[in-house]
Amino acid sequence: MLKKEFKIPYFFELFIITIITISISKINAIAGILSAIAFIILYLIKKNYTKSILIIPIILNMFLISDIPNKSLGMLGTIIDKDDGKYKIMINKFYDENWKKTNKIYITYYSKFSVEPLKNGQKIYLYGKKQNNNIIKTDYIATKGNKSILQIKDLIINQLKNRLKDPNTFDIVKSSIMGNIQNKEKFKKTGTLHLFAVSGFHVYIIYFIISKIINLLIYKKNIRLILSTIIINFYLILTGFSASSLRAVLLLSIINIFKILDLQYDSLNILSLIGYINLIIIPENLQNIGFLMSYSATFMILYTNKKLYKSKIKNIIIPISAYIGIFPISLYSFGEISLSGIIITPIISPIIGLLILLGFFNILINSVILQSFTNTISSGILNFLKIFENIPLLKIENNFLIFIIWCIIFIFYIIILNHLIKPRPLR
Template identity: 40%
Template sequence: MSFFFNVFLLYSLIILLTYISKTIALIAVVLLFLLEKKSFRRKLILLFIIPAFFFTPFKYKGEVGINGKIINKRDNQYTILTNSIYTKKWNKVRKTYTFYYNKFSIEPIYCGKDVYIHGTLENKLRVDYIAPGYKTTIFHLKDIAIKNIQKAVSNKDEQDILISSFMGGIKNKNLFKQTGTLHLFAVSGMHVYIIYFIFSFLISHVIYKRNLRILLVLPFLLLYLIFTGFSPSSVRAVLFLITINIFKLFDYYYEPLNILSFIGYLNLLLFPESILNPGFQMSYSATFMILLTLKYNPKHYELLIPISAFIGVLPFSILYFNSFSLLGILLTPLLSPIIAIIIFLDIILIIFPISFVGKIASFIAITTKSFLTLFCFIPSISLNEKIIPLILSSLILVFYIYFISSKKHTVKF
């Protein structure tokens, strides 16, 4: 595997084991280092993973005060990116918490607001009081975008589908979870690539110089992160595309798996607590499987991409949700073009909240939902006991990686 894949894997392992014991993490790294034969490469890897040994997990439970910024808001559900958390002293902690809060506030609380929160931290954050600051940032664009979509579309269910197709965070999840299509309404790499394609297509009809086109598209990708609330999957996809396009500017060869691993390393370097985020784990696992498949079997990617992504996220679906749906493999390729159309219409509505465009978007949204209800008779597979399924799904994952990357095997259709 590539150099940064080894760095990312080791860095992730150290962060995970640090939650148990730093001593165990150190022993594990020493043992793995003994397997690396090249002395210079070993020293270089050590240089990159040193910051992981300074990471101390934040495990406090009890009464807290939090300073941070609201990065996501849908009705009474908020997501805060913390700057510091007060326990018995102020601790520098950079992580996100999602919570519900429905108390009245004289000063409006919206995306981009710096806030102070008082509450209790157990398995989840329970908020007693929010004190909003007066400073507003560019994150406020997300609230404006949501309000513009709501101006053009009055039906709540249709609003939910349209907003979540662009920004994620769908509220009525049951139908989409049962049909294995929930990922289409929770911002993923696919949404970022659709945004990239839309703006690349539009700019290509105005600008003919390749390098200038690339430079003009990149700011739109960074702007899109604001609308997604910097979710792990969107950060990964945006940084991946930006890095690839920078290499293209200089006509320099790049290895996609190496770039993905480097971005994962940077993500953990800045936000080490992300390692426990299910979205982070599923996003990188699915993307790794897709890139591995494209590297060793590019001819049949239309069939293999949804299968490889499914295998990549299957162990995590079992671990966190005790269920999975095989329907997603079939329905994802069918609905992806529809999601692309909805995203394009969302962009128009955010800029110009025209009722006519809203009616078209509403029709597509409600038709999509009606189409999915046709498959409700096929239940998702729920698990009462997950240890054996988790082991089996992990073995399938390992076998697929071996099978697809082995030079002795070729897939024939």
């Protein structure tokens, strides 16, 4: 039976237009609106009415969602993630003469005494001042004391902490599943920090485990796809709805929907659609380093995956492609990057997959043997990384030079893919 054809050839282009329009609006709001209108007119001239309609939400977003001013005021939001005194909060409203709607995730550090401890999923009233794009200096937080499914993350963290007594093991296993590793410096020096920030790699490993278990229990394909999609969406609770995990989960979910409906799909276009929706909902994600790294790495992975054809070195090259994708952003954002990461990444990646699996087993099973094995694996990772700690970091402050270096690496990589690896035939 032939699949019904469903083409979406314009989403990548739409994603780029969204990026351009939002970037211009950050410089000047009126210029941003005018640029969006210009794109609408261009597509109307070409009689492409669908694209014209899909650009309209960008303009509406500029009118309906307000930026929080840099002054002390009250805000209403929900705690979506916490790590000791660090809180990630989705702010929905703020009071500036009257209540105004916003939709943005902020980070705040709050360690003042509270009669009721702050938990994931709690709705809160916050009084403070925005310091920069995503940080709020908080003077006061009051909770509404409500319960939420998001609090399951607190229960799981406590379960892991009780069973993995060694602080280093707990930190590595927790961050393998949920991100936010504490011992950042060691992994930053070796260029492996991205492996302990929840990404598509982690989501796909967990989805693979879920799918295998469901496949053993359920025969019907569509029911398997529906169940695995629902379960992987719940995983977002553990990641604190990070940009990279949200992107990966949505990508898997939409692909599964296309499979259920028996429609053709293109992963690159679906990824672009997700990026478009993500920026419509939260335009400030364009200034989020995690968002930029996530999409650049995934675009590189999808491009590489299309070029490879049952290659035995596919699993080695794909982690390298992700590293090439984040290379310019990491160097531009942090001013330095470890070149040893390109060597270590394909070696450590399978072990991270094993740690994710061990982490879930430790949550479900209280076994001394299992805990001891987990300690051995995490200690082995730390000892292995010590070999590469003294390799000097690449430090470049000239942005133009960063761009040139990345272009050389990128061109060299494309040449390898096109000439040394047999391409996948078109279907």
